[in-house]
Amino acid sequence: MTEWVVLDIEGTLSATDQVLVVLYDYARPRLGPWIDEHASDPVVAEAVAQVRELSGVTGGTDELVAVLHGWMDADRKVTPLKTLQGLIWQRGYAVGDLVAEFFPDVVPTLRKWHEDGVKLAVFSSGSVAGQVAFFGHTTDGDLRGLFEHHFDTVNAGPKREADSYHAISAVLGSSDVTFYSDVPAELHAAAAAGWQTVGVARPGEPYGEADFSPHRTVAAL
Numbered sequence: 001m002t003e004w005v006v007l008d009i010e011g012t013l014s015a016t017d018q019v020l021v022v023l024y025d026y027a028r029p030r031l032g033p034w035i036d037e038h039a040s041d042p043v044v045a046e047a048v049a050q051v052r053e054l055s056g057v058t059g060g061t062d063e064l065v066a067v068l069h070g071w072m073d074a075d076r077k078v079t080p081l082k083t084l085q086g087l088i089w090q091r092g093y094a095v096g097d098l099v100a101e102f103f104p105d106v107v108p109t110l111r112k113w114h115e116d117g118v119k120l121a122v123f124s125s126g127s128v129a130g131q132v133a134f135f136g137h138t139t140d141g142d143l144r145g146l147f148e149h150h151f152d153t154v155n156a157g158p159k160r161e162a163d164s165y166h167a168i169s170a171v172l173g174s175s176d177v178t179f180y181s182d183v184p185a186e187l188h189a190a191a192a193a194g195w196q197t198v199g200v201a202r203p204g205e206p207y208g209e210a211d212f213s214p215h216r217t218v219a220a221l
């Protein structure tokens with residue numbers, strides 16, 4: 001049995017539409033008001049500065065929002081976008097607008113692994129703040145206690161680079177780690193860092209028919 005299981009979210013634990021439709025549609029109209037109402041929050045100010053730097057935009061909130069919407073339409077997992085989305089979703093879960101849903105196999109399997117002594121962590125492009133709110137408000141209740149660690153592109157790095165997985169191993173204090181993801185490029189990066197890998201090829205999902213070789217592949221956890 002592996003010491004650690006690290007899990008991707010979108011396409012692995014939850015349907016891609018949960019993120020790209022439900023969560024993105026919730027964030028889209030709220031980005032502008034959030035930026036204006038939280039301009040003095042250092043996290044928001046830093047995210048806005050990064051959006052300006054990456055896009056070259058010098059105008060007001062409307063121009064920033066146009067950039068953010070463009071990134072969302074292209075599903076570009078750009079870190080400042082994920083930071084702003086995470087703050088909006090955190091509020092959405094707290095006030096009861098949002099409830100996280102999983103594929104049917106997910107919660108029973110996570111509970112079994114946890115009971116069997118396997119340590120669980122998450123590595124997602126979604127910000128840690130968004131992840132924690134997500135697992136705290138699910139159709140199966142508060143699942144935060146199942147996870148020892150949360151990683152994102154801020155505290156670990158890009159998901160398609162081996163260095164990010166080395167950084168996570170250093171925090172976990174172990175290289176006995178198995179990574180579950182629906183994206184082959186993420187599995188290649190994890191394998192390059194010495195992790196065990198499992199491709200999650202769920203029928204009907206964007207990567208359901210992808211070539212996962214040489215990784216072990218399952219259709220459900």
Ligand SMILES: CSCCC(=O)C(=O)COP(=O)(O)O
Pocket residue numbers: 008009010011019023077082089123124125126127130131134159
């Ligand atoms: C509240 S978690 C939202 C997850 C998210 O924003 C996302 O982009 C998922 O990407 P992943 O790396 O988990 O495929």
Ligand SMILES: [Mg+2]
Pocket residue numbers: 008009010011012181182183
């Ligand atoms: Mg994914």
